[in-house]
Amino acid sequence: MKRIKSxxxxxxxxxxxxxxxxxxxxxxxxxxxxxxxxxxxxxxxxATADVGDNARNYRLIFGILVPxxxxxxxxxxxxxxxxxxxxxxxxxxxxxxxxxxDETLSKGYQKSRGDDGEYTGNTWATDAYTYVGTGVNYGKMxxxxxxxxxxxxxxxxxxxxxxxxxxxxxxxxTGTQLGYFLAQHQSGFEVDMYDTFFPDCMAITGTAxxxxxxxxxxxxxxxxxxxxxxxxxxLITIDFDAKVGGGQPxxxxxxxxxxxxxxxxxxxxxxxxxxxxxxxxxxDMGNDTWQITIWARGLLDIPxxxxxxxxxxxxxxxxGSIVVTEWEFPKTGEDFELVPNCN
Numbered sequence: 001m002k003r004i005k006s007x008x009x010x011x012x013x014x015x016x017x018x019x020x021x022x023x024x025x026x027x028x029x030x031x032x033x034x035x036x037x038x039x040x041x042x043x044x045x046x047a048t049a050d051v052g053d054n055a056r057n058y059r060l061i062f063g064i065l066v067p068x069x070x071x072x073x074x075x076x077x078x079x080x081x082x083x084x085x086x087x088x089x090x091x092x093x094x095x096x097x098x099x100x101x102d103e104t105l106s107k108g109y110q111k112s113r114g115d116d117g118e119y120t121g122n123t124w125a126t127d128a129y130t131y132v133g134t135g136v137n138y139g140k141m142x143x144x145x146x147x148x149x150x151x152x153x154x155x156x157x158x159x160x161x162x163x164x165x166x167x168x169x170x171x172x173x174t175g176t177q178l179g180y181f182l183a184q185h186q187s188g189f190e191v192d193m194y195d196t197f198f199p200d201c202m203a204i205t206g207t208a209x210x211x212x213x214x215x216x217x218x219x220x221x222x223x224x225x226x227x228x229x230x231x232x233x234x235l236i237t238i239d240f241d242a243k244v245g246g247g248q249p250x251x252x253x254x255x256x257x258x259x260x261x262x263x264x265x266x267x268x269x270x271x272x273x274x275x276x277x278x279x280x281x282x283x284d285m286g287n288d289t290w291q292i293t294i295w296a297r298g299l300l301d302i303p304x305x306x307x308x309x310x311x312x313x314x315x316x317x318x319x320g321s322i323v324v325t326e327w328e329f330p331k332t333g334e335d336f337e338l339v340p341n342c343n
Contacts, residue, residue, distance in 0.1 A: 023049065023050040023192065023193070024047060024048075024049050024182050024183065024184065024193070024194055024195050025047055025048045025049075025050075025195050026045055026046070026047045026180060026181075026182050026195045026196070026197040027046045027047055027048055027160075028045075028046045028197075029043065029044070029045050029046070029180060029197050029199050030043070030044045030045075030046070031043045031044075031178065031199055031202065032202060033200075033202065033203065034202065034203045034204075034205060035169045035202060035203075035204055035205070036169065036204070036205045036206045037169055037170065037171045037204060037205070037206040037207055038168065038169065038171075038206070039168070039169045040075075040166055040167070040168050040169075041166070041167060041168075041169060042164065042165070042166050043064075043164070043165040043166075043167070043178075044162055044163070044164050044165070045062075045162065045163045045165070045180055045182070045197070046160070046162060047160065047161065047162075047163070047182055047195070048159070048160045049159050049160075049161075057092070057150045057151070058150070058151055058184045058185060058186055059109045059147055059148050059149070059150055059151070059184065059185040060080060060098065060147065060148035060151065060163075060182065060183075060184060061109075061124055061145060061146075061147055061181075061182070061183040061184060061185055061188070062078065062080075062098060062145065062146045062147075062148075062163055062180070062181070062182055063124060063125065063128050063132070063143050063144065063145045063146075063179075063180065063181045063182075063183075064076075064143070064144055064146075064165065064167075064178065064179070064180055065128075065132075065134060065135065065137075065141055065142070065143050065177075065178055065179030065180070066141065066142065066144060066167070066176070066178060067140055067141060067142075067170060067172065067173050067176050067214060068140050068141065068142045068228065069140075069170045069171065069172045069173075070167065070168070070169065070170035071168075071170060072144055072167045072168070073100060073144060075167055075168040076100075076144070076146075076165060076166065076167040076168075077097075077165070077166050077167075078097070078098040078146040078163060078164070078165045079095070079096065079097045079098060079163070079164055080095060080096060080098060080148055080161060080162065080163045080164075081094075081095040081161055081162050081163075081164070082094040082095060082159055082160065082161025082162070083159070083161070084151070084159050084161070092149075092150055092151050093149075093151075094151065094159070094161065095161075096148060096149050098146035098147060098148050098163070099146065099147055100144070100145075100146055101123070101124060101125070101144075101145040101146065101147050103123040103125060103145075105123065108185075109147060109185040110123065110124070110147070111123075112124045112126065112127040112188050112189065113185075113186075113187060113188025113189060113190060114127065114131075114188065114189055114190075115131065115189055115190055115191050116190065117187055117188065117190040117193075123145070124143075124145040124183075124188075125142070125143040125144065125145050127188070127189055128143040128145070128181060129143065130189075131181075131189040131194075132179065132181045132189075132196050133179075134179065135177040135178075135179045135198045136177050136198075136201070136215050137176060137177055137214040137215065138214060138216070138217060138218035139214070139218060140173075140214060140228075141176070141214065143179075147185070163182075169204060171206075171207055171208055171211065172207065172208070172211050172212075173204055173207065173211055173212055173213065173214045174203065174204050174205075174207050174211050174212065174213045175201050175202065175203050175204060175213040175214060175215045175216070176201060176202055176204065176213075176214040176215060177198055177199070177200070177201045177202070177214070177215055178198075178199060178202060179196065179197070179198045180196065180197045180198075181194060181195065181196045181197075182194060182195055182196075201215040220241065220243075220244045221241065221244060222240065222241055222244045222245060222250065222324075222336075223238065223239065223240055223241075223336050224238075224239045225237065225238055225239070225338075225341070226239070228341065229341050229342055230340060230341055230342070231340050231342055232296055232297065232308050232311075232340055233295075233297065234295075235293055235294070235295050236293070236294055236295075236296065236338070237291060237292070237293045238260070238291065238292050238293075238294065238313075238338075239285075239289065239290070239291050240258065240282065240289065240290045240291070240315055240324075241288065241289050242255065242258070242288040242289070242290065242315075242324070243287070243288045243289075245324075249288075250315075250324045251322045251324060252288075252315060252317060252322055252324050253288050254288070255288075255317045255322070256317075256318070257276075257281065257284075257317065257318045258281075258282045258284075258290045258315055258316070258317065259274075259275075259276055259280045259281055259282065259315070259316050259317075259318065260273070260280045260281075260282060260292050260294070260313055260314075260315060261273070261274035261280070261313060261314050261315070261316050261323070262274070262280075262294075262296075262299060262300060262311060262312070262313040262338075263300075263311070263312050263313070263335070264296070264300040264302055264308060264310065264311045265308070265309045265310040265311075266302050266303075266306040266307060266308045266309060267306045267307045267309075268303070268306055269306075271300045271301055271302060272300070273299050273300050273301075274316075276318060279294075279299055280292070280299075282315070290315070296308070296311055296338065310337070311337070311338040312334070312335035312336065312337050312338070313335055313336050313337075313338060314335045314336060
């Protein structure tokens, strides 16, 4: 039953057997081929459930794979609909709003089950990476899970329905492959008890310069930062790959030492850290890659109550005869810029 199917549609509509059962099948997904940054899109998933002879109360577990920076926990709404009337227990409807799994594991139905049907100790989202994967995306994706209220199943029922999802499209990527899984909380990722669906990649328009295509190979970048989100007050790690420049390696390929040279503009002044000190010396990570972890206020001696308006930096060798500046968009030759990313 567990299948990965690939389809390309205009609207994403999820129709599924709302009566959670022994066998759940996602029949089709309808979603836009193209969406714009900031646009609210509707996705529908079509599915079927075959209850068999297992009558009891269940909850639907519905997961969607999206780029991390879309932040759909704050914007998405999900509901399920079917013709099921509750059978002999009408207090269990066949339609309703699905609520976001807050991943606290405080309720039994929030606890994921693995391929053997036993509790794993993980959230549904965590286990989705293992049992469903992330499609063709090279990274920067997350599973977000929604849970239904209880549904009562009766024997020998085959039911279809729809899950309708609305969400806001985020910036940062020109393309991505969304993914979906449908399970029920009593069986989880047990073999043949859940289903998955990966439509074709969606193109995203209106993205900022330098945005990447998550459906393509992971791009090589001169500079990257982690963690993914940070403020001026956090420890920030800067990675520098000297092999990656404007279509060719940078002039620091083969350097024996590399130093960070940083400049700051803040309320009431400017400062610079550009000496060959232990604080600015980058760690040699091998293969012409270098790394440094900084606390910007401390490195640049910025007063704690001062507002920082700009921090820029470049990389240099030990005697300063080679300096590497911005190679990417736009290719101005100016210093790299450190910009807080709090989303």
